[in-house]
Amino acid sequence: MLEARAISRRFGRTLALDRVDFHARPGEIHALIGENGAGKSTLVGIIAGRLAADSGAVLLDGAALRSGASAAALRRARIAAVYQSPMLFERMTWEENLALGGFDAGAAPRELDAVAARARQIAAASGFDLPPPRAIVADRSVAERVRLAIVRALSFEPRVLILDEPTSLLAPAELKIFLAALGRLRAAGRIVVLVTHKLAEARAVADRITVMRRGRVVAELRAADTGEAELARLMIGALPMALARRPPPEPDPAAAPALTLAALTLVREGRRVLDEISLTVRPGEIVGLAGVDGNGQAELVEAIAGAVKLDAGSIAPAPGGAAVAVIPQHRDRDGLVLELPLWENLMLAAPLRARFAPRGLIGCGAARRFCADLLDRFAIRAAAGPACAAGALSGGNRQRLSVARALAGAPRAIVAHDICRGLDLGAAAQVHRGLAEFAAGGGAVLLISTDLDELLECCGRLLVMVRGRVHETADRDPERLGLLMAGAAE
Amino acid sequence: MFEAFAAATIAMATPILLAALGELLVERAGVINIGIEGAMLAGAFAAIAVAHATGGALAGVAAAIGAGAAINAIFAFVAVNLAVNQVVAGTAIDLLATGLTGVLYQRLFGATGRAFTVTPMRSIELGPLVRLPVIGRALFDQSALVYLALALVPAIAWIIGRSRFGLRLRAAGERPEAADALGLGVYRLRWIALLASGVLSGLGGAYLTLAYADTFVEGISAGRGYVALAVVIVGRWNAWGVAAASLMFGGAIALQFVLQATAATIPYQLFLALPYLLTVAVLALAGGQADAPSALGEPYVRP
Numbered sequence: 051m052l053e054a055r056a057i058s059r060r061f062g063r064t065l066a067l068d069r070v071d072f073h074a075r076p077g078e079i080h081a082l083i084g085e086n087g088a089g090k091s092t093l094v095g096i097i098a099g100r101l102a103a104d105s106g107a108v109l110l111d112g113a114a115l116r117s118g119a120s121a122a123a124l125r126r127a128r129i130a131a132v133y134q135s136p137m138l139f140e141r142m143t144w145e146e147n148l149a150l151g152g153f154d155a156g157a158a159p160r161e162l163d164a165v166a167a168r169a170r171q172i173a174a175a176s177g178f179d180l181p182p183p184r185a186i187v188a189d190r191s192v193a194e195r196v197r198l199a200i201v202r203a204l205s206f207e208p209r210v211l212i213l214d215e216p217t218s219l220l221a222p223a224e225l226k227i228f229l230a231a232l233g234r235l236r237a238a239g240r241i242v243v244l245v246t247h248k249l250a251e252a253r254a255v256a257d258r259i260t261v262m263r264r265g266r267v268v269a270e271l272r273a274a275d276t277g278e279a280e281l282a283r284l285m286i287g288a289l290p291m292a293l294a295r296r297p298p299p300e301p302d303p304a305a306a307p308a309l310t311l312a313a314l315t316l317v318r319e320g321r322r323v324l325d326e327i328s329l330t331v332r333p334g335e336i337v338g339l340a341g342v343d344g345n346g347q348a349e350l351v352e353a354i355a356g357a358v359k360l361d362a363g364s365i366a367p368a369p370g371g372a373a374v375a376v377i378p379q380h381r382d383r384d385g386l387v388l389e390l391p392l393w394e395n396l397m398l399a400a401p402l403r404a405r406f407a408p409r410g411l412i413g414c415g416a417a418r419r420f421c422a423d424l425l426d427r428f429a430i431r432a433a434a435g436p437a438c439a440a441g442a443l444s445g446g447n448r449q450r451l452s453v454a455r456a457l458a459g460a461p462r463a464i465v466a467h468d469i470c471r472g473l474d475l476g477a478a479a480q481v482h483r484g485l486a487e488f489a490a491g492g493g494a495v496l497l498i499s500t501d502l503d504e505l506l507e508c509c510g511r512l513l514v515m516v517r518g519r520v521h522e523t524a525d526r527d528p529e530r531l532g533l534l535m536a537g538a539a540e
Numbered sequence: 541m542f543e544a545f546a547a548a549t550i551a552m553a554t555p556i557l558l559a560a561l562g563e564l565l566v567e568r569a570g571v572i573n574i575g576i577e578g579a580m581l582a583g584a585f586a587a588i589a590v591a592h593a594t595g596g597a598l599a600g601v602a603a604a605i606g607a608g609a610a611i612n613a614i615f616a617f618v619a620v621n622l623a624v625n626q627v628v629a630g631t632a633i634d635l636l637a638t639g640l641t642g643v644l645y646q647r648l649f650g651a652t653g654r655a656f657t658v659t660p661m662r663s664i665e666l667g668p669l670v671r672l673p674v675i676g677r678a679l680f681d682q683s684a685l686v687y688l689a690l691a692l693v694p695a696i697a698w699i700i701g702r703s704r705f706g707l708r709l710r711a712a713g714e715r716p717e718a719a720d721a722l723g724l725g726v727y728r729l730r731w732i733a734l735l736a737s738g739v740l741s742g743l744g745g746a747y748l749t750l751a752y753a754d755t756f757v758e759g760i761s762a763g764r765g766y767v768a769l770a771v772v773i774v775g776r777w778n779a780w781g782v783a784a785a786s787l788m789f790g791g792a793i794a795l796q797f798v799l800q801a802t803a804a805t806i807p808y809q810l811f812l813a814l815p816y817l818l819t820v821a822v823l824a825l826a827g828g829q830a831d832a833p834s835a836l837g838e839p840y841v842r843p
Contacts, residue, residue: 095843098721099721099723100717100720100721100843101843102842102843131721133721137715137717137718137721137722138715138718139710139711139714139715139718139719140714140715140834141714141834142710142711142714146707149704149707150707150708150711150719150722150724151722154704155704156702156703156704156705156706156707157701157702157703157704157706157707158702158703
């Protein structure tokens with residue numbers, strides 16, 4: 051039995067966990083659900099020994115684990131975790147990454163071959179493929195990294211396996227086999243803790259569900275006794291408005307395009323990463339760009355943002371101006387400066403700087419008031435207000451800040467890349483509502499995502515990106531779109 | 541003349557190589573230790589002081605090992621456990637060692653004006669290999685510390701590249717929070733690397749006083765610790781590269797002796813500056829930090 055008793059943890063002035071109790075029994079899959087910022091990741095971080103608790107205790111079979119003090123003790127206790135962003139060593143080979151886990155091997159070629167052989171057994175049982183021999187992790191896709199992190203966690207033969215949002219990056223076919231593998235762990239008497247924001251998944255896979263809201267546990271339920279509506283209500287406090295579907299906004303056919311890409315071409319290492327991409331987005335419409343990660347979406351966004359030099363093609367309006375706002379995929383790396391306070395992060399956007407610092411000096415008071423107003427309007431929870439460092443916010447709140455900043459610059463078009471990855475229903479709905487209102491007010495949106503459901507719900511027109519090329523499609527059937535995304539049309 | 545140049549190259553490269561191999565371990569664990577100059581200096585002083593007092597070079601070497609390790613233990617506590625900025629901590633260690641050795645030297649020997657000399661470490665001839673042309677005497681008629689330094693190159697290459705400890709060390713230098721999450725003990729790994737580096741820097745210092753100069757003057761390490769830092773960068777954080785770069789710098793210092801002897805009209809200060817000019821030039825040409833450990837120089841604090 052895994053038990054957390056009265057765990058509290060504070061980050062700066064934000065109370066992330068407030069006397070949280072949590073129980074998971076051997077032979078069960080226990081789902082931990084909650085909105086972004088509810089404290090799920092903090093709780094599992096403390097259970098896995100990655101974070102220290104301010105107070106409270108973690109017990110495994112009645113014996114207290116020194117929380118956060120000795121990760122080596124957790125290694126012995128066989129608690130293994132897969133975190134939201136896989137904790138891998140990017141510049142090492144995948145075999146070395148696994149050797150550092152439960153295989154506990156050195157890096158001599160013979161040892162790495164043995165690691166690979168044992169890893170392939172684990173991977174096969176979980177329905178995963180592994181990269182080719184001696185591949186460097188940095189060169190692999192996000193999904194492959196998640197698989198590596200899962201295989202490494204399984205290599206500990208864990209008694210407690212903690213999975214923090216692992217399934218959002220697995221393909222549907224993989225997911226089925228992976229969930230079956232979790233079932234086998236349960237049958238072997240292990241404890242599986244699955245952190246997720248997908249209610250259907252929690253209900254389908256888990257035996258019991260713990261719901262968190264704002265740093266507290268609000269309910270512990272048997273999965274069979276509850277429904278998605280009840281879970282959503284517990285999680286958010288009220289049903290989110292976006293659950294009632296609205297038709298996607300319609301463009302004004304007479305209006306001139308707000309964003310025009312003409313035959314964009316970008317060659318990297320002899321490969322056409324962007325291959326003559328042409329598309330237009332008109333005022334008042336949300337255009338969806340679907341595609342599996344790594345087909346050129348990131349480069350396309352960089353091109354629109356003016357961060358790369360194109361080999362051919364043109365972008366109108368020219369990159370770098372105030373007319374197009376870009377919300378990048380890696381918000382913590384490319385979007386926000388985590389050490390800076392929120393209001394200074396807002397001032398990083400050129401249009402806002404133009405408004406609050408017309409002569410090079412920032413009007414601090416006005417900028418802070420503007421920030422406070424924005425936090426209010428977009429329901430961004432920041433304990434210390436505008437002076438709070440961006441890094442002290444939870445993921446969902448950071449994402450809302452990125453969107454709020456883009457909207458506040460009053461651009462004609464917004465290019466948003468993967469902005470709802472890892473967001474829960476409520477947070478995603480708020481983000482989508484923000485974009486829909488922007489479009490209804492005459493803005494143009496290019497929404498780039500790997501999540502077909504999101505695109506089908508939000509977008510009028512759909513484009514598919516495969517291997518650096520973009521095709522428009524009228525098809526709205528998820529299965530056939532999935533095939534298109536996989537490149538079946540070519 | 542080539543024979544003399546080759547022998548001088550090896551002699552000058554050895555203390556740099558010893559220190560740089562230690563710094564290599566430290567940097568692969570994610571720590572940059574500027575205090576290496578201080579550890580060398582402390583080793584050099586401890587070696588000669590103890591050797592002078594006891595009359596035994598071996599006791600001197602042991603003292604150097606202890607002094608280097610002790611200096612690095614101070615650094616490890618401040619930079620690893622207290623997570624103080626590593627450059628600041630290292631600089632403080634350098635100043636500490638300079639001051640401490642200076643004061644102790646004055647106290648022990650300054651007043652009497654007695655020369656601070658010892659019997660140098662004997663060189664060991666490795667049988668018929670000595671008769672090889674040009675490199676024979678340079679490589680096979682040297683003190684034990686030279687052989688140790690050369691033998692450490694493949695050993696440390698193996699430790700870093702192949703061994704389980706080395707893999708963990710690299711993990712701590714690449715992404716300490718991930719290494720910590722796997723229970724690898726980042727603090728412990730960094731401590732071990734720093735203690736090993738202290739030992740090697742101490743040996744480098746001992747070589748200076750016991751095998752090369754046979755005496756002590758204040759500041760005898762003369763920037764060799766800083767050169768060792770440069771050697772790790774030029775050597776691309778790789779033991780073989782570090783060995784090659786050490787030989788290159790050793791060669792530059794040896795060249796200065798040859799040039800001083802042959803070109804008497806040029807001011808000798810120019811030749812003295814040669815190794816340091818080379819350091820600057822090579823660092824400028826060596827370019828980016830692409831091969832540097834990702835977390836190099838960042839203190840790790842458990843979340």
